[in-house]
Each structure stands twice: as structure tokens, then as C-alpha cells.
Amino acid sequence: MARALDPALATAISAGKFQPFFIAQLSFRSSIQWVWTGYGTIIWNSQPIIGIGSLAKIGSIQEGTDVHAFGTTVTLSGIDPVLLADCITDMQPGAQAQMWFGCLANGVIVGSPYQVFNGTMDQPSVSMGVDSISITLALETKMLDLSRASNLRYTSASQRVLYPTDTAFGWVESLNDQADVWG
Structure with a gap:
């Protein structure tokens, strides 16, 4: 499949001197959250995006030539135990989830990030450790609806x-x- 990468993004990747990042748009019952895998707040398409740094982990994003629904996961860690119940009830299975890959050069977004995932959220799973709580969101592609x-x-x-x-x-x-x- 041909990629419609922004020319500036493709040039930055070819040059090899860039800072990669991911942007995620996750729809919850109360609001739509825009987060990215860096620190601080960045602006993209007039949308402020909150940096969550090392508090997030993104699973592998795959695609193939056969008709198969590839999904991924997003893990959010550092959840306050007081807010855990609110976090779980705010998550809505079937809500929209999108992810983009982009590059930073000198703290500025290069070109336009490339969309790497478009699908929906599934049931969250909670992992409670001794000193931390994390929530893993399974993200499913819309192709999974073909098997239902x-x-x-x-x-x-x-x-x-x-x-x-x-x-x-x-x-x-x-x-x-x-x-x-x-x-």
C-alpha cells in the first residue's frame, strides 16, 4: 500500500535526525483526550496535546496483506488510586481511538503526523502493583466488525x-x- 507521508516528514525520516513521537486521540464518556508521548504541551491542528511522557506505553502497530483485524494496546500508568473508579467508569468500549506518528526537530513538529491507527477502544484491564496502578486499553480496528x-x-x-x-x-x-x- 502506498504511503501518503507528508514530504517534510518523509525528508526528516530519511535524514535520520529527528525525535519520533506518537499522538493519541481517545474518546471517553466525559471528553475527548489528546495526548502525546513527550513532555509538555504541543499544538497540532490548533489542538493542544498533553504530554504524558513515560506514563504511557504503546503496543506494536501491525498491518498485513491478508484480511485480518490487527489491534494494539495503550497502557497508562501512574493512575492515582483515588481516581481509579472514575477512570474505569469514564472508559467507553466502542468509543473512537486514533493514533498518529510524527517527528520533532528542535522542538517543532515536522510536517504533518501520519495516521497509524484508526479504530475503537475495548474493555480496559487494570493492573495493580505494590506502588503503581496501570490501565491497559485494547484498541481494535474497524475491520473486526466484519467478523461480528x-x-x-x-x-x-x-x-x-x-x-x-x-x-x-x-x-x-x-x-x-x-x-x-x-x-
């Missing part, structure tokens, strides 16, 4: 859930009781 049953039927009722004024499937129920003789 849609639970829709070819009935008028199922069609009207999506399109309330559509009557195209009104005849389907009558076919169940119809006995036709062939030949």
Missing part, C-alpha cells in the same frame, strides 16, 4: 429500524406462509 454478526434480518421490522418509512420488505413475511407449486 449484524443481527439484522430480511424483515420489514428490521428494515424499519434503519429506515422508518421504507416498505420494501413488507412482502417478505407473506412469503413464509405461501405454498407455491412448481411445474
Whole structure:
């Protein structure tokens, strides 16, 4: 697959003198959080992005040529025990999650970061240590939805859930009781 890398980003990567980073946009019940893997706050697309430094760990991001749903993980550590319950209830499975890869040169974002992941969050898992608490978010690609049953039927009722004024499937129920003789 061809990559649509920003030319400035591609040049920085080719030169080999850059500071790589990741940006994550995670949707929670209360708000959408923008974080990055550095320290301090940076601005990208007029959006302030909070640096979480060593408090985050990103799992491997994969892709392949076969039809397979590759996911990843984001681990947030240093969670205050007082805020743990609020953190868990604020996480919403199925909410949007996106990640970008970018480069810094002299503290400035080079070009436009490249989107490396677009999907949804799954159930969080909590790991409690002696002196730290971490939450791991499993992120799933939208391709995983292809393996799930849609639970829709070819009935008028199922069609009207999506399109309330559509009557195209009104005849389907009558076919169940119809006995036709062939030949």
C-alpha cells in the first residue's frame, strides 16, 4: 500500500535526525483526550496535546496483506488510586481511538503526523502493583466488525429500524406462509 507521508516528514525520516513521537486521540464518556508521548504541551491542528511522557506505553502497530483485524494496546500508568473508579467508569468500549506518528526537530513538529491507527477502544484491564496502578486499553480496528454478526434480518421490522418509512420488505413475511407449486 502506498504511503501518503507528508514530504517534510518523509525528508526528516530519511535524514535520520529527528525525535519520533506518537499522538493519541481517545474518546471517553466525559471528553475527548489528546495526548502525546513527550513532555509538555504541543499544538497540532490548533489542538493542544498533553504530554504524558513515560506514563504511557504503546503496543506494536501491525498491518498485513491478508484480511485480518490487527489491534494494539495503550497502557497508562501512574493512575492515582483515588481516581481509579472514575477512570474505569469514564472508559467507553466502542468509543473512537486514533493514533498518529510524527517527528520533532528542535522542538517543532515536522510536517504533518501520519495516521497509524484508526479504530475503537475495548474493555480496559487494570493492573495493580505494590506502588503503581496501570490501565491497559485494547484498541481494535474497524475491520473486526466484519467478523461480528449484524443481527439484522430480511424483515420489514428490521428494515424499519434503519429506515422508518421504507416498505420494501413488507412482502417478505407473506412469503413464509405461501405454498407455491412448481411445474
